[in-house]
Amino acid sequence: MRYNAQVVDAPREYWQTEAQAEHYERNRFGDPWSRAYRFVEERTIRRALRALARSGRILDTACGTGRITALLVDEGFAEVVGSDVSTAMMAVAKRHLPQIEFFQADATRLPFDENSFDAVMCIGLLMHLDAATRVAALRELARISRRHVVVQYGCVGAFQRLQSRVTGRPAGSVRYPVVDAEIHQDLERSGLQERARFWVLRPVTGSVILSLAKERRRVARPSARRSLPRDLAALAASGPR
Numbered sequence: 001m002r003y004n005a006q007v008v009d010a011p012r013e014y015w016q017t018e019a020q021a022e023h024y025e026r027n028r029f030g031d032p033w034s035r036a037y038r039f040v041e042e043r044t045i046r047r048a049l050r051a052l053a054r055s056g057r058i059l060d061t062a063c064g065t066g067r068i069t070a071l072l073v074d075e076g077f078a079e080v081v082g083s084d085v086s087t088a089m090m091a092v093a094k095r096h097l098p099q100i101e102f103f104q105a106d107a108t109r110l111p112f113d114e115n116s117f118d119a120v121m122c123i124g125l126l127m128h129l130d131a132a133t134r135v136a137a138l139r140e141l142a143r144i145s146r147r148h149v150v151v152q153y154g155c156v157g158a159f160q161r162l163q164s165r166v167t168g169r170p171a172g173s174v175r176y177p178v179v180d181a182e183i184h185q186d187l188e189r190s191g192l193q194e195r196a197r198f199w200v201l202r203p204v205t206g207s208v209i210l211s212l213a214k215e216r217r218r219v220a221r222p223s224a225r226r227s228l229p230r231d232l233a234a235l236a237a238s239g240p241r
């Protein structure tokens with residue numbers, strides 16, 4: 001069975017063994033279709049990254065074997081860090097990228113301080129998570145990022161639903177495909193705002209890269225009247241002459 005024809009039921013456990021990590025590394029993008037998909041997906045991710053300053057510190061969560069971590073290094077980000085729940089996957093990543101620091105961490109409980117990265121990425125995870133876990137992860141990404149969050153969703157439309165009916169495979173070939181309204185709900189619950197959306201091979205796949213930003217907290221501004229120097233305020237209070 002082709003890798004992406006199956007649905008992962010327990011994503012925290014699925015990639016934990018050395019055998020599974022080596023299998024992912026060798027076979028995930030092994031066949032011609034997957035290689036073509038990877039090419040387009042990575043080109044799309046690079047487009048989504050154009051708006052981000054290269055001088056910053058960026059985290060690749062759910063980094064797996066380091067595919068996107070390597071892309072971030074290649075894009076020239078000043079400091080790139082990786083994290084994943086699976087040490088087996090990160091052992092492969094470390095083999096390719098010995099200069100990079102990797103941390104074992106669940107995306108819903110990240111061991112980093114608030115605002116400790118300029119941007120945070122999460123590719124290839126959200127489509128494996130139910131709504132509550134997705135929101136828990138998105139909140140963590142928002143918490144540790146100063147501003148930017150870039151994530152991937154499996155967002156299905158009429159084409160994927162029809163495809164699913166014909167092939168008998170789950171829509172988008174993922175465990176938790178979403179519709180647009182669910183994305184909006186997730187973002188609202190996580191304090192994130194969509195800035196731009198980049199589709200990967202639409203409508204053949206439901207894969208979409210979202211460039212997000214943290215909602216800025218509204219700071220109560222002193223009223224214009226109160227901010228005036230005292231003598232000018234007195235002048236204003238006396239009304240027109």
Ligand SMILES: C[S@@+](CC[C@H](N)C(=O)[O-])C[C@H]1O[C@@H](n2cnc3c(N)ncnc32)[C@H](O)[C@@H]1O
Nearest residue numbers: 011012015062063064067085086106107123124
């Ligand atoms: C499909 S792989 C994607 C890897 C990489 N981002 C890529 O695109 O090649 C999914 C990764 O998510 C990790 N993962 C699953 N559940 C996780 C969680 N709760 N927190 C952090 N990582 C998780 C897995 O260990 C695996 O490495």
